[in-house]
Amino acid sequence: MKNTILAASVATSALFLATPANAELPGPVRAMIDAAIERGDEEAVRTVIDLARQTNPDDGAELDTILSDYEADLAAVAADAAAAEAAAIRDAGLFENWTGKGELGAFRSTGNSDNAGVTAGLKLTREGIDWRHKFRARVDYQETAGVVTREQFLAAYEPNWKITDRLFAYALGQYERDRFQGFSARYSTSGGLGYDVIDNDSMALSVKAGPAWRRTELVGGGSTSRIAALAAADFDWQIAENLVFTEDASAFIQGGSSTYISDTGLQAAIAGNFSVRLSYTVEHDTDPPLGAVKTDTLSRVTLIYDF
Structure with a gap:
């Protein structure tokens, strides 16, 4: 036009x-x-x-x-x-100008549970003049002989205010649930600054850091609240026309149990808006609740639809 x-x-x-x-x-x-x-x-x-x-x-x-x-x-x-x-x-209205991707597939986990199950995810982004909004959600679930052996939920919302073309301020609200890691709910909030280090057609790298607050409600009862620091990086590399390498890493550093997460993926386009993604996630808690191990790994194979 x-x-x-x-x-x-x-x-x-x-x-x-x-x-x-x-x-x-x-x-x-x-x-x-x-x-x-x-x-x-x-x-x-x-x-x-x-x-x-x-x-x-x-x-x-x-x-x-x-x-x-x-x-x-x-x-x-x-x-x-x-x-x-x-x-x-x-x-534009509140529900306009959103882009994103939906995922559906299977996973294999080791650590607090050793099994296979189904996984689903959603990522949404809305680019504005001065603001950028991000929403993501993920569910991993598995039953064995009628008994739930994996149940992990995550939902996060992050608005960004664009200070310059590359520098931005962010706020983050996040909810997690993983009974097999020992908590029935974990709430995290953070705010700080981020910077788009690389932003071109083939490669993008964004980093952010700031203070945070986390509240963990334990499965066995009781809760903890901690002041923390958040550092995170989001890297995307277009290796070939139909092949993308991704790495998302984050760290909540605090007294008690700090959390480190790395999600490494390889995404290949297959037809139209559809692609397939292989990913490997490592989550490490330095001092998990009693009965939980420190490190969880999750291997996923998912079908992605971009919209």
Whole structure:
């Protein structure tokens, strides 16, 4: 749509470029330039003007004027399109402009439980002018002979305020439940600063850190509340056209039991919006509740749908 508007605007402006100041330029040459402008092909316009400079060296000033007017039209149309896009984002409703991915698959765990089960996940992102919103949720569940042997839930919401193109402030609210790790509920909140260290078409690295607070409600009764520090990194690498390597790492460091998590994945596109992901997650608690081991690992195979 933007290209169509651009082509139409520039083509219209081309009708007004033939002023008496440019009358010395040969008619056929000028007709070629006008035709390229009307087509809305910027590369063709610049190529024709470059050729015209070679064949008509005495008309350089006139060609400079034509090119300058053309570039001014391009800039004006681009500015109008950017303003329209920004207005659309600002006027979007609460449930608009979200993108994300859903996952469904199987897992294999070792540590506090040694079994296989089903896993499901959801990640959502909403990019605004000054704000970015992230939501993620995951469920891992398994039963053996009618007895639950794995039951892990996680839900997290993180708004970001964009201070600059790369620097942002974040807030985080997170809920977890894993009875086999010894807690019926664990609530975490954090706020701090983040920075997009790398942000290009093939690679992205974002880091963040800040103070945190965690409350853990134990399966056997009782609870603990701790002031903590959060540090996290999110790395994505487009290895090939249809292959992406991901690494998400986080650390809640506190008195008592600190938590370190690493989730390493390899995602391959298979058809359309569908892809398959292999991942390996390690979660280590330095001082888990009585009866729980310190390290859990989880191997997942999931089918992903991007939307």
